[in-house]
């Protein structure tokens with residue numbers, strides 16, 4: 001069992017990494033990396049890692065000797081990857097390769113966080129055996145990262161996560177921040193009725209990864225989505241209901257009617273039966289997740 005091994009999370013200044021760190025820190029010996037945004041954590045918990053530096057991943061393994069690395073850090077905005085595919089390649093592909101080589105050399109386990117955007121979304125309900133076909137440079141770079149991890153690291157697990165929501169990190173939030181701005185009248189809330197996902201409350205990503213850490217025999221490819229397939233507009237209506245906002249500000253629109261919208265999978269819903277079969281764990285549904293978010297927000301802000 002490697003569960004007592006030190007765990008290193010890359011990208012703890014980001015939305016997922018921050019929430020993972022928050023959830024796992026009381027349970028495992030954990031530290032994390034950031035690049036441009038240093039989180040307010042004790043110095044023995046947070047280390048700078050620039051994935052663009054060819055030496056940095058090897059150096060961090062020499063310094064910290066993690067037994068497990070959870071690789072979250074990436075350029076995550078599909079628009080940024082579309083605008084600068086070279087950056088996506090350097091960070092998401094070459095950077096992942098550097099982490100993978102360092103993990104393999106150290107004999108560490110690597111958990112690579114991937115995305116539902118490796119699929120073209122023509123069908124939905126994707127299982128692990130379904131062939132990926134990413135539409136944009138973000139999805140392509142993440143899929144290339146998956147393939148490198150599979151080739152390089154003997155003890156690896158690739159975890160494809162869907163669209164996530166939850167409390168923001170001090171530097172980066174989820175799409176619910178955009179929705180909050182819309183409900184607050186700061187931005188138009190045009191939400192697609194024809195873009196389907198299986199959104200996951202971010203704490204459930206933490207719970208799923210906790211199980212992975214406790215089960216070193218789990219290897220290969222897993223999907224972990226929420227238990228509901230839902231379109232963006234319906235998500236907005238659910239959010240209005242739970243957070244007592246005015247649903248009338250939602251403007252339901254069709255992605256298919258937006259000629260200039262970047263290529264985006266219409267239905268990237270994940271089938272997570274394999275994860276459920278092997279662990280007994282399923283991500284919660286949207287209303288339950290939103291209620292948990294409301295409670296977490298009240299705890300943090302006192303509102």
Ligand SMILES: NC(=O)c1ccc[n+]([C@@H]2O[C@H](COP(=O)([O-])OP(=O)(O)OC[C@H]3O[C@@H](n4cnc5c(N)ncnc54)[C@H](OP(=O)(O)O)[C@@H]3O)[C@@H](O)[C@H]2O)c1
Nearest residue numbers: 011013014015016035036037050051072073074163164172
């Ligand atoms: N959010 C979602 O809904 C979602 C869905 C599916 C999969 N994922 C996957 O989950 C992971 C985390 O996503 P996220 O939403 O948490 O992203 P995020 O909020 O944009 O955070 C990205 C993280 O990567 C770090 N990073 C960026 N460039 C770097 C570089 N050159 N060197 C080192 N670190 C770098 C950032 O560090 P600094 O800020 O310090 O520069 C930050 O900590 C990604 O792998 C993403 O593909 C996310």
